[in-house]
Amino acid sequence: MTTQDIVILDYGSGNLRSAQRALEKVGATVQVTADFDEALNADALVVPGVGAFAACMRGILEVRGDVIIDRRLTAGRPVLGICVGMQVLFAHGVEHGTTVDGLGQWPGVVERLGAPILPHMGWDTVRAPADSTIFAEVAGERFYFVHSYGVTTCDLTPHHLNRRSPVITWGTHGTDFVAAIENGPLVATQFHPEKSGAAGLELLNSWLQSL
């Protein structure tokens, strides 16, 4: 198998080093950049994200990440969103009563989870459907989550945007929320695979192998 060239979109959000090293560990060549053409043409693009939805959206728009992601997906080219990098793929985010537009690749709203203790911080299980590709080798493992917001209702049509039928993996913290989605070239996780030890590396490896 040839090495995959991956770009991690650097729009000023959080710890990108771990994502880079984790992907390198499973055999990818990784570049951390905001360069438009590099991000557009890489074999796969990783959209990271921590902190506030609105701040991440601002950062992504500043580097024209919306255009990059949209063009890639239109051409069927892989994109992986992680944590807030997953949340911004939905239509809207609601924080402190204010609604912010997301990238709208999926319908749905990101809102504060109803749970007695937030953030949802730590190692938790997920419920992956049998036809999941990325969880194939790690069903039953725990992954590292750190988030206070999530998507609690997710009703994707079978052939949303002409992509392969969505495979939705759920988690629960106070309420059910979307833990991961695999939808053709667009894959996203609410947890941090790059911080989820051996299970996270295995998941990233499965994603790489599927590209």
Next chain:
Amino acid sequence: MSMAIRVIPCLDVDAGRVVKGVNFTGLRDAGDPVELASRYDAGGADEIVFLDITASSGDRQTLLDVVQRTADCVFIPLTVGGGVRSPDDFDLLLRAGADKVSLNTAAIADPTLLSQAAERFGSQCVVLSIDARRCPPGVSTVSGFEVTTHGGRRSTGMDVITWAMEGTKRGAGEILLNSMDADGTKAGFDLELIKNIRGVVQVPLIASGGAGSLTDFALAVDAGADAVLAASVFHFGQFTVAQVKQALAESGLLVR
């Protein structure tokens, strides 16, 4: 609730080296934080905490190197604290590869540091570390516990409950609660302290100080801790992370 109780080894780092004695067999270099972090990771640690106790601020670059090298090979969450005084300090540590940064004395001197950091980087990476103790003679608080600074040597007279509430209101996403009375005694965690704080905060709570036997950890969780932290019992090989997890599991608690 399906979350696993986190078991977290804490390493004191001085000028880029682990101090306070670490006694592992088969280690090439017992003082290298990166090697120790990898060792704990392989042993099932759910998270690693580095506490920088370097006296001179000139050695910050050394700490950043350590954080960078750790993030290069350890794929579990890394919290770094000690000597963090500004949002820019936060930024440097996060860029080096820390996932969370803990504030202690600097937040007492300037509580807006918590809100500044939370606004800029998100609450999820802001940890408020509180060194608490039972009020000594001459100090009185409503809860009977006060906040200290300088490793428990200086009294602030501030009620630990008030401070925990203010800290989370200002944006701390997690509390690392150290009992200065229990620290080093191996007589068990201060359960009353943990209960007091659990009752007033809605963020994850890490209990620290006093672990001395395997049964201590589940008691801390029963008192309200979401995670348990220890240093010397791990470093000196008194027990392993795996043994702590097994003891937690035997008490009916979920572990990874």
